[in-house]
Amino acid sequence: MFGLDRDQAIGTLLLIALLIIAPFILYPVFVMQLLCAALFACAFNLMIGYVGLLSFGHAAFFGMGCYVAAWTMKHWHIDALAAILMGGVAGAALGLPLGWLAIRRSGIYFAMITLALAQMVYFFCVEAPFTGGEDGIQQVPRGHLFGFINLNNDMAMYWLVAAVFLAGFLLIHRIVHSPFGQVLKSIRENEPRATSLGYRTDDYKLIAFVLSTCLAGVAGGAKALVFGIATLTDVHYSTSGEVVLTTLLGGLGTVFGPVVGAAVVVSMENYLARFGDWVTVTQGAVFMVCVLAFRRGIVGEIAARLKLSL
Amino acid sequence: MNDTILETQAMTREFSGFVAVDGVSLSVRTGSIHALIGPNGAGKTTCFNLLTKFLQPTRGRILFKGRDITGLAPAQVARLGLVRSFQISAVFPKLTALENVRLALQRARGASFDFWRSERVLDRYNERAMALLTDVGLDHAGDLLAGMLPYGQKRALEIATTLALDPEMLLLDEPTAGMGHEDVERIVALIRRIRPGRTILMVEHNLSVVEGLCDIITVLTRGRVLAEGDYATVSAHPEVISAYLGTAHA
Ligand SMILES: Nc1ncnc2c1ncn2[C@@H]1O[C@H](COP(=O)(O)OP(=O)(O)O)[C@@H](O)[C@H]1O
Ligand SMILES: [Mg+2]
Numbered sequence: 387m388f389g390l391d392r393d394q395a396i397g398t399l400l401l402i403a404l405l406i407i408a409p410f411i412l413y414p415v416f417v418m419q420l421l422c423a424a425l426f427a428c429a430f431n432l433m434i435g436y437v438g439l440l441s442f443g444h445a446a447f448f449g450m451g452c453y454v455a456a457w458t459m460k461h462w463h464i465d466a467l468a469a470i471l472m473g474g475v476a477g478a479a480l481g482l483p484l485g486w487l488a489i490r491r492s493g494i495y496f497a498m499i500t501l502a503l504a505q506m507v508y509f510f511c512v513e514a515p516f517t518g519g520e521d522g523i524q525q526v527p528r529g530h531l532f533g534f535i536n537l538n539n540d541m542a543m544y545w546l547v548a549a550v551f552l553a554g555f556l557l558i559h560r561i562v563h564s565p566f567g568q569v570l571k572s573i574r575e576n577e578p579r580a581t582s583l584g585y586r587t588d589d590y591k592l593i594a595f596v597l598s599t600c601l602a603g604v605a606g607g608a609k610a611l612v613f614g615i616a617t618l619t620d621v622h623y624s625t626s627g628e629v630v631l632t633t634l635l636g637g638l639g640t641v642f643g644p645v646v647g648a649a650v651v652v653s654m655e656n657y658l659a660r661f662g663d664w665v666t667v668t669q670g671a672v673f674m675v676c677v678l679a680f681r682r683g684i685v686g687e688i689a690a691r692l693k694l695s696l
Numbered sequence: 697m698n699d700t701i702l703e704t705q706a707m708t709r710e711f712s713g714f715v716a717v718d719g720v721s722l723s724v725r726t727g728s729i730h731a732l733i734g735p736n737g738a739g740k741t742t743c744f745n746l747l748t749k750f751l752q753p754t755r756g757r758i759l760f761k762g763r764d765i766t767g768l769a770p771a772q773v774a775r776l777g778l779v780r781s782f783q784i785s786a787v788f789p790k791l792t793a794l795e796n797v798r799l800a801l802q803r804a805r806g807a808s809f810d811f812w813r814s815e816r817v818l819d820r821y822n823e824r825a826m827a828l829l830t831d832v833g834l835d836h837a838g839d840l841l842a843g844m845l846p847y848g849q850k851r852a853l854e855i856a857t858t859l860a861l862d863p864e865m866l867l868l869d870e871p872t873a874g875m876g877h878e879d880v881e882r883i884v885a886l887i888r889r890i891r892p893g894r895t896i897l898m899v900e901h902n903l904s905v906v907e908g909l910c911d912i913i914t915v916l917t918r919g920r921v922l923a924e925g926d927y928a929t930v931s932a933h934p935e936v937i938s939a940y941l942g943t944a945h946a
Contacts, residue, residue, distance in 0.1 A: 566811035572799050575788035584774035584803050
């Protein structure tokens, strides 16, 4: 199913089991925060891990997903799932023009262009009236799912977020293991060769970019509903940096790496919060240790040692 | 002229003032094996880059099967049936040999934008891919990662991948460079076998390969055509002897 091989299928079953027991052991809002970060990192990993393009502006799509989901929820009172999906539509709608501009370059230039474009989105969000500027969009209702499931109940909200996460996770896996994914990998491996076989590589990169930004928007939309708020932090470059860190920490181009990375980063943020600025310092230190000691990231390293495909 | 498959008219390429290819007018006969030889830096690879549109010529025109392809994109040229290989071995290292060849076969589906479908729909190309691998002596390597193959086998894989597109015309950039004697023989035999129905333009340094394989030879030095003809004519050309054969066979 979904192109999972044996190791990955076992890993996925384990992940589903964890999704089921987690809210009974941990604070559900914490797990939801983790799942939103994990989906965001998985979406980012689609670009860096499978197309080989480092986007330094993914917060733009995550943040726009937050704003649009929050705004539609608050002003149109639509269904919660529809609001989350609106976040995805926003991510894709923004990803299409920005991706079109960015994919013409590669390597460090791609990273710089995505960063510059994301900064423009940030300043747009500072100025645009609908985002609420410095205040953001606050007191966003969670509303109902399918009109009758009240999501103010944390457990109900949790199952929705878990389902959205799992769907996104499996979709990414399917993308990577589709005929399209094969071409993506060939572009990552040797773009001139892919071109010489007759593939218009720009088209493939753009579609991958839009899929990635769409899922980043979905992750943002889910986060806005969980916390009932969308703010400038969500579109800030530090959020872009964090998703890079999360993915590197977990393991670039691995299936479970972004999820494990998100678990580490979100846990650190939550449990170290009382130490104030030390969170950032600790994160920096953990990141440096990771890059120096195990370059493949946590999951990449485990997979290499145990000869598994995770 | 109907029997000319590829023609260039005063094709020129400058790199910030330096003229790498200088008014080259080539004419490749349909069905022939045409060699492009010349010392290092003569502009052979640049010619290939121009013909396949990886580089845009500064001046001049390129015609393929009578059609002006000067303004096309590289992927379009490939789809017209003019397919190149690279001087530096070009495989997809982290994909298996089978997947490498299958990526070329997959082109027959048209664009592969279907990200929602399982890659198992590509399994129908496995048999053909295996046959192509067997053809180049890589029947054992289907499941091996291309990056792990020895150099000679990588080159063979590259040719198998190129052949999978069933191109009317192949541009091979030094297909035997860096190979041991046995691998060279294998590649030469392979080129002979695939030649029916195709035209081949190849850059080749090994003159015994050129002598045995090629119908016509164009000698390039400093971006210009120095001489053209069959092996006997070209190798008797005094300037060629001094400019190329002289140094290579001294
Ligand atoms: N992209 C480039 N930019 C600048 N100079 C180039 C470029 N590509 C090739 N050249 C120059 O053009 C000349 C011809 O190179 P090339 O076509 O690779 O020669 P050959 O394949 O015959 O050995 C060389 O002097 C090389 O340095
Ligand atoms: Mg060369």
